[in-house]
Amino acid sequence: MDKNRRNFLKVAGISTLAGLGAPAIVDRVISGKGEGEVFASGGAAGHHGAEPTEHHGEGNTESHKEEKTGTRYGMVIDTRQFNANPKLGVKCVDACHKMHNVPEFPKGDKNEIKWIWLTNHENAFPEHSQQFKDKDTADNKVLVTCNHCENPPCVRACPTKATFKNKDGIVMMDFHRCIGCRFCMAACPYGARSFNWLEPKTILPTPTNPDYPRRMRGVVEKCNFCADRLALGEKPACVAAAGHSGAMIFGDLNDPNSEIRKVLKENFTIQRKPSLGTNPSVFYIV
Ligand code: SF4
Ligand code: SF4
Numbered sequence: 001m002d003k004n005r006r007n008f009l010k011v012a013g014i015s016t017l018a019g020l021g022a023p024a025i026v027d028r029v030i031s032g033k034g035e036g037e038v039f040a041s042g043g044a045a046g047h048h049g050a051e052p053t054e055h056h057g058e059g060n061t062e063s064h065k066e067e068k069t070g071t072r073y074g075m076v077i078d079t080r081q082f083n084a085n086p087k088l089g090v091k092c093v094d095a096c097h098k099m100h101n102v103p104e105f106p107k108g109d110k111n112e113i114k115w116i117w118l119t120n121h122e123n124a125f126p127e128h129s130q131q132f133k134d135k136d137t138a139d140n141k142v143l144v145t146c147n148h149c150e151n152p153p154c155v156r157a158c159p160t161k162a163t164f165k166n167k168d169g170i171v172m173m174d175f176h177r178c179i180g181c182r183f184c185m186a187a188c189p190y191g192a193r194s195f196n197w198l199e200p201k202t203i204l205p206t207p208t209n210p211d212y213p214r215r216m217r218g219v220v221e222k223c224n225f226c227a228d229r230l231a232l233g234e235k236p237a238c239v240a241a242a243g244h245s246g247a248m249i250f251g252d253l254n255d256p257n258s259e260i261r262k263v264l265k266e267n268f269t270i271q272r273k274p275s276l277g278t279n280p281s282v283f284y285i286v
């Protein structure tokens with residue numbers, strides 16, 4: 001087993017799914033071969049190119065088509081602003097989770113669902129040296145979410161195309177097509193996906209946002225860059241919650257005249273785990 005493969009297994013935790021045909025996924029993920037081909041030579045039993053047999057959720061209608069329009073949405077998170085105002089991160093998490101009916105669990109609960117969360121610097125940026133860190137780095141948390149990777153291993157790992165990249169570069173979930181195999185969770189090196197072990201409607205009997213579909217037990221979920229809000233010309237809920245602080249900037253990375261490109265041009269930024277080649281669309285000013 002070469003070093004890259006061993007490292008990727010370690011980072012993605014894929015080895016824990018070895019009994020589910022994960023080595024085949026790892027090969028595909030590392031080699032970058034096409035989506036939907038994972039099981040062509042004998043993957044998980046019963047899941048060969050399967051159409052979903054169950055429908056999950058409350059009417060998610062996100063489209064599967066990947067059209068090249070040139071848009072690639074991305075985000076800049078300015079950790080300096082969050083360090084200066086520690087309550088801001090919690091506000092952004094609350095805004096997202098209320099908007100998307102994400103049930104709250106005690107921290108560290110194995111059933112926890114996370115679309116966006118706060119973590120320490122070592123977890124957020126394990127490839128960057130943490131030796132002799134300054135006080136801000138030691139004391140403060142970093143806001144993390146799905147990176148909407150340009151080269152997303154989760155998409156390649158999904159046997160049903162329940163997760164896919166849309167025309168705007170957003171990695172989406174179609175809850176109707178998700179069969180709950182969790183290969184995407186093993187493939188994501190950022191822990192950005194959560195599995196519904198319990199029935200969300202039981203945990204959250206009254207939705208915090210009646211306009212957004214709640215999911216069902218047995219499906220995976222994650223941040224969708226607020227694609228539904230973008231369609232209405234609104235900012236993502238977390239970005240709106242950050243207000244005019246400048247702590248979160250959202251926009252089209254492919255537009256050289258966009259605000260986000262201006263911010264990227266004027267600031268030194270880093271991405272999470274760049275060595276894996278996923279090319280995250282979330283950048284950090286540290
Ligand atoms: S962060 Fe994880 S879930 Fe999000 S696109 Fe990248 S690999 Fe997929
Ligand atoms: S659990 Fe993940 S890999 Fe499996 S069908 Fe659902 S989205 Fe696809």
Ligand code: SF4
Nearest residue numbers: 096223225226236238
């Ligand atoms: S972009 Fe939307 S879905 Fe993603 S973390 Fe922010 S509020 Fe949540």
